[in-house]
Amino acid sequence: MSRRARSAPRFAWLLATLAAVLLLIGAGGYYLGTSSQPYRTAPEFPVAEYLATSSSLRGNTYRLTGSVLNSIAWSPDEGRLISVQPAGADTPIPVVLPVEVSKDGLQKGQRFHFLVEVRDGGLLYATSLTKS
C-alpha cells in the first residue's frame, strides 16, 4: 500500500455502505408500497362470500377497490346507488353513496377505493372513498 493510497476507502466499509443502501431501498420501497394503499387497515371486501350470502357480513367494514359501472338510482336526500366492478371480479356490486360522501362529477369507469360498511339487507354503504 502506497503511503498516499492509505486514505482510499476500505472494501469492507464500501460493502457495508452498499448493504445499508440496499436495505434502505428495500425497506423504503416496502413501506411506501404498502402505506400508499388507502384504507389498508380494513380487510379486503370478500366478493364471493358476499354473493353467496350478504347478511353474514353485516356490521363489518371493508375496503373495496373497483371502478364505477353505473349509477342506478339517485335521491337528493339519501344519496346515490351505484354499481361497482370490483378489481378482479366480474359481478358488479351495488354500493350506496350517502349524500355526505357522494362525489360530484362521478363518472363511469372511474376507479375508487371505497370504505364500505355492510348494513341491513346486506347493503353496502360507502363511508369514505378516494380515487385510485
Add this chain to the structure above:
Amino acid sequence: MLELREVTVAAGGRDHDPILLSGVSASFPRGEVCALLGPSGSGKTTLVRAIAGIADTTSGSLHWEGTDLETEDLPPSQIGYVPQFTISQENLTAEENVILALRLRVAGLSDAARVTRAAELLELVGLTSAAPTLSKHLSGGQRRRLALAIELSSEPPLLLCDEVTSGLDARAETEILELLRHIAREGNRVVLVVTHGLRDLGVFDQVAVLVAGHLAYLGPPATAAHYFRAENPEAIFDRLPQRTGEEWHASWIKHRGHFEKDRARPDEPPAQDAKDGDEPESSVGVAGPVSQFFTLLAVRWKIFFRHKSGLALQAGLVLGFPLVVAIFALDGLPAVPSLDAGLSGDVVRQLIEARTFAEGASKAGSAVSGLVLLQVILLGLLGANNSAREIAGERAIYEKERFAGLSPGAYVASKAAFLAVLVVVQSAWMTWFVRAVAQFPGDGSQQFVFFLLVNAALTAVSLGISALSRTADHASLASIYLVGFQLPLSGAVLALPAGLDAALRPFIAAYWSWSGALQSLRETRYYDVLELVVPTTLSPQGLCAWVLVLHIILGIFIAWLGCLRATWDR
C-alpha cells in the same frame, strides 16, 4: 535531507512482478536541485512517484530528515508536485489560481494575507506582470511558472518536478531551471527535477542517472561525463546502452566513493541547510473540508458566470426545452368525454358511446401521458448535460489538488450544491412554463417535485458517471446514452416484457418521475382515462419519490467513490 535506502519498486507491488526500480540508494540534501536522468523507461517517474508516496515500495525505505516516511509521512502540503503539463483553472487569472491554491492548501490566512502571499509568490516566479491574465492566455513558460507558484503556495520543503521544461524554448528552459535553483536555495528545499535535457546540466547541484531501474550515477554534473566516458554531457545517453542496468549499477558501487568525495556545494555553504529548513514546515496546514467546500463552490460559480458561451448554452437549453413541450399543447389539452352512467339496456347506444369515449379518452390520455414523458425526458437530458463534464472535465486539476490535500467529500459536495441550483431552476421553469402555456392540468407542486427529482436524479447519476470516466467526452456520451435509454425503457410508450420490466424498472428514473407526475392528475378526468392508454401500471407516488431520491443519493455516492479513486497513473 531526503534519503533513499535500497528502494525497490515492482510493477504490481509483489516480489515476482517486473522490477521498475532496483535497490536505489541516494540522498538529496536540502537547498539543492537534483536532476533525474535516464532514457525512457529507466524508472525516473517511478522514483518520483515512490518519493511522492503514490507508488508502492516493495522493499527499502525513504527517510525525510532522518524520519522513516513509512512511520511518519509528510503532510500533503509538504510535497509539491509540478506535473509535466501545467494544470490550472483556465478561466481564472494567474492571481486567482494562486489564491485558490492558498485557500485550499493553507489554513488560517486572512483574505488580505492571501493577496499579499499571492503577490509574493507571483513575484518569486516572475509572474507579477501577468497576474491579472486568465491562465488560458498565458504562454508555456508562464504556465510553468504559475504551476510553480501554485505548488509553492503551501511552502513545501520537497518539490518534485516532472519534465517541467519539455516543450519550452531553450531560453525559457534555462530560465525555469534557474528559477528552480533559486527556489531550492531560497526556501532551503529539496528540488528533484525529472528531465531529458542534458544541455543545462550545469545548473543542477546533483545528477542522478537511472538505467533500467538501477542507479548508474549520482553525483555532480561535471564528473558525470567523465564517469560515463562521454566527451560531453550530451553524449552520456549514447553510452548507456553499452552496459546493462546491473553492470552500470555494479560499476557505480565500485566507483561511488571516488565521485562522492568530489562532491561540493557550488554556491552556498552547507551550514545554511539547517537554519531555514523547519520554518515553513510548521506554519503550513491544509484548509478544512468545509472551507474547501465553500471555496470550491464560490470558484465554481465564478467560473460558471465567467464562461460566457457555456452560460448561453445553459440559458438556451433551460428556456428552449419547455418551448419544445409547449409546441405540442399550444391549443390546450383535448377534453375527456363522459360516459352515460345510467343502467341501460340499449346495447347499440352503449357501444357507440363506448367507441366515442374510447377515441376521446385515448386521445386525451395519450396527450397527457406524452406531455409528461416529454418533460421528464427533456429534464433528464438537462440533468445529463449539467453534470457529465463536471468532474471528468477537470479531473487533472482535482487530482493535483487532492494530492495537495483537497477533501473528496468537500469537492463532491461543492459540485452537488452547484448543480442543485441549476436543477431547481431548470425544473421550476419547465413546470411553470408548460402549465402556463399549455394549461396543463393537475397539481403543479407535485409535478414540480417529480420533475425536480428526475432532473436531480439524472444529474446525480451523470455526476457519478463523470467521476468514473476517463475523459469528459466519455462521461458525456455515457450520460446521453443513459438518458436515451430512459425513453424506451420507461414503459410509458410501450410495455416491457414482464421479467425485463421488473429487472429494469428500479433503474429507470424516467418511469418513476412519469409515474409520479401523472398521479398529480388524480383528481382530474385525465387520470381516469390514463388506464386506457398507459401500457404500464403506475406506482404509488411515495414510492416514486423514494426511488428518485435513492437515485440522487446513489449518484452522489458513486461520484464520491469515483473521486476517492486516484487516477494519477493514467
Add this chain to the structure above:
Amino acid sequence: MKARTLLLLGLLPGTALAQEPGMGDSSAATGGARPPQMNEGFIGRDVPAFDPGSDVAAFDGKVWNINDNRLFRARFEKYLNSSPATSKADVAYRETIDRILDLISPGKATPQNIEAAFSLLKQASDYKDDANLCRTMSDAVYAARTSLKTVERLKAENAVLEKERKAAEWNNQMAARTSTLGISTSAKDSPVLQENQRIERDARLASTRRVLSDITQTIENNKLRIAGTELTTKAHLQALIMQYFATRRFEHVIIANRFYRALYADGDNSIDVYKQMIGTMPTNRDAGQAKINAEFDPKVSAAGGSADSGTSVGTSAGSNGASVGVGQQTQSPGGNAGAFAASGVKMGIENFSIESLTGGAAAAAQSISKLVSSLSQIDSLANEAIRDINEGVEAYKFLLEQGELNSATERLAETFALGEYMPSVRLLSREDKRRALKFTQMKNELLAALEVNDLTRAEKLVGEMSETASDFNTSKPLAKIETAKTISAMHLSKAKNAALSGDRAAMEAELRAAAEIWPRNPALAEVGSNIFAQTDVQQQALNELDRLVEQGDHRAIFRDNAKFIAATALYPERQEKLGMILAQMTEIEGSLQRAREIQQRGDAAGAWESIQLAAAKYPEDPEINRLRADLASGGAATFVQALSRGGDLEARGEYGAALAWYLDAHRQYPPSQMAQERINALAARILPGSSPDKP
C-alpha cells in the same frame, strides 16, 4: 374318478338324442337316401358309424342326424373353438400312448416290454385327456396277474393235496384190509366177536374215510376256484375292452387287447364269458338319456359331479333306481370265490364300475356282444375306425383347401362324431377349425333364422354362405324362404281385398297370418297403412281432434290444422274450440320462433328471457318448456343462474347480494327486461324516493 367315467360314457351324444321324439321327426324330415331304419348290419348300427349320404350317425341301435341337432351342434362348435391338443401335457400324453402301443405291438411284446408298457399305463393316466382309462386298464391287468398267481398257488396246493389224498386212500385200504384179516381168523369163533370186529373196523375206517373225503373236497374246491379266478379276470378284461370300444376309445381298445393276449397266451380269445355276463345284465335305455341330461343341465350335473358314489346318478336320474340297486347288491359279495361261482357271470359287474351298470352302457355292451365273437374282431374293428377317422381328417383338410367348406365341415362333423378322442382330430389346428367354425356358426344361425321365420336374415345368410363355401347347396334353404315369402304375399293381398270389401275381421286374420309367416316383411307395414288410409278421413279427423283436445295435445292439432279445419266445417262448437286452440298455438309458436331466432344470433340469454315470458303464459306447453330448459342448461346458464340466485336472495331479504346478482344478469344481457325490472324494484326499495338514472 367314477363320476368321470360316467360322464365320458354319457358324452356319446346319440345315446340320448335319438330318443327325443322331435329329433326323430327332424331326421325323418331331412329324408336321407337311406332311411335310418334300413341301416341293418353291425357297421352303422351297432358300432359307431356314420352314413355320409344322410348325415346320419348310428350307434347302439340309435340313429341321429349329426348336422341337425342342437346338442351335437353345440358340442361340435365347442370342439371347433378349442385350441389344438398341442399343449405340453397333450404332447406328452400322445407320446406315452404311442410308446405303449409300440412296446406291446405284435412281435415286440417281450416280457420286458410288457412290463415297461404296464408301468407307462399309470403314467398315461396322469393326463387329463386320458380320463383315467389307463389307470382302470392298469388295475385290470394287475388284477389279472394277481389272479394268475392265485391259480398257480392253488394248482400247487392241489398237487400236495393229491399226494395226501393218495396217502389217505392207502391208509383207508390198509385199515380195511387189517380188519378183514382179524375177522377171518376169528370169524368161526363167535358172531359176537365178528360183530365186534366189524364195529371196530368201521370205526377205524370212518376216520380214514373222513380224512380222505376232506382232502378230496379241498381239491375239488381248489379246482373250482382256479376255474373261477381265470374266468373272473378274463371276463373283466374283456368287459373293459368292450367298454373302451363303446366309448370310442379305439387306441385303448388296442392297448387292452394286446395286454390281454400277452397275459393269456392260450390263444383263447373268445368272449363267451363276457357274453354270458352281459346276457344277465339288466338294461335301461332311459339311463343314457338321464346322463345326457345330467351333463347339459347344470343343476343335475352338479349333483352328479359332486357325488363320488354311483348311487347319486341313479337317484338324480330317477328312473333307473332299480338298476343301481342291482349294482349295489352285486358289489357286496366281494371277491369270495365260492360266492362268485354261484353268482355266475355277474362277477364282471364288480369291475365294470358302478357307473357302467347304468342301462345305456349295458345295452351297448349287450349289442356289441351279440355281434362280436372274439377279441380279434374287436381289435380289427378298432383299427378300422382309427383309419376311418384319419381319412376323415385328411378329407377335411383337402376340402378346406378346395374351398368346399360345406363338405369339409360335414366331413369334420362326421369324423368328430366318430372319433373325437383320436389324435388326428384333436391335433387339428385352430386356424383350420376356425374356418369350419365360422361356416358352422353361419349354418347354425341360418337354422335359427329359419326357425323364427326371419326370412330376410336367412336370405342374407344363404348369400353369405354360398360366397364362403363354394359347395354350399342353397336350393333347400332358398326354397323354404321363397315359399314363405310367397305365402306371406298371398296373405297380404287377401288382407287388402278384405279391407277393400270392408271385412275387417278377415283383413285382420289375413294380416296376422302374413305376419306369422314373415314377421319382418317390409310390405306388411306398407299394406297396413294403405288400408287405413282408405277409411273415412273426416270421421277419423274428428275422432282424432276430440282425442287430441282431450289429451291437451294442442301442438298436434296445430300441426295438422288444415285437416282439422276441414273436418270441423260442419261442427261450429268444435270449430270455435279449434279456433281458440289454433290462436294460442300461433302465439306459442311465434314466441318459440322468436326465441330460436334470438338463440341463433348467439344470444342465448335473450332467447331464454323471450321464452320465459311465453312460459309464464303457457306453462304447459312442452316445446316451450323444452326450449327453456335447453337454454337454461346451455348458453344462458350463467344468466339464468344469476337471475335465479338474485331471486332466492331477494326472497331471503338479502337485497344487497340480490341486487348484485341482478346486476350481473344485466351485465351479461343488458337488454334483459327481467333484470332491469328487479333492479329498479330493489333500487326503489333501497333508496325510497329516488329517481333512476340521474346523471
